[in-house]
């Protein structure tokens with residue numbers, strides 16, 4: 001089966017599969033929409049959807065592996081890469097130093113900041129305003145202020161220039177920019193666990209509501225989002241190649257239910273539901289991020 005439009009898994013009940021609360025249920029993206037995911041179903045209540053959505057999706061898109069994968073794939077998935085990379089902090093490097101900033105419409109823009117030595121770093125177009133304010137406060141007349149602003153415009157890059165007797169500037173040239181990965185965190189393992197649990201629900205149907213300990217513990221972990229429980233283990237794997245696709249595969253029940261979640265072809269998780277077995281046919285789902293094509297198929301042969 002191949003879909004070019006968004007694939008939506010039909011859901012027969014009006015009860016949330018995580019908190020078991022009554023509906024109304026809302027549309028849920030199995031793979032976070034912030035990562036380009038488009039497979040949906042309606043099996044979460046709005047409270048679980050927003051809790052899982054807000055906390056986990058935000059964490060997913062600042063995972064350093066996700067950012068690096070997206071940067072590698074930026075030619076193949078330019079719009080998603082633009083969205084993910086431009087919302088993330090960058091560092092601009094110049095021969096005068098390095099400064100934090102961000103990328104907007106493909107161009108680096110430094111963040112304004114005051115340094116301990118009394119100097120200010122800011123975008124060049126803002127600097128003209130600051131020069132005017134500083135000199136006005138110091139009692140300067142209009143014409144020396146205009147000369148100072150003109151001197152800023154004409155200043156050579158990377159050279160210290162006096163624009164007024166009390167003020168010097170350096171117009172940095174940004175030679176290179178890089179993602180600022182210093183404050184990023186590896187993805188919470190509950191993100192792949194959530195994707196895998198929802199994919200299992202697509203297999204299990206209403207059996208996912210069974211109030212047995214092995215399912216209750218998984219639901220509890222997704223409700224509290226504090227830790228992966230004794231019922232789930234998430235192994236982080238990686239292949240050697242970035243590819244513009246996401247995939248989810250139910251690998252079978254040997255020795256317990258295992259779901260593989262693969263993001264950007266490269267970042268992969270094997271989610272073990274240590275106390276669960278799920279019957280029925282197994283599915284594999286893939287979504288090509290460059291063409292938008294989704295593919296779901298039954299996997300016939302059990303895999304060891």
Ligand SMILES: [Zn+2]
Nearest residue numbers: 016019045048
């Ligand atoms: Zn709920």
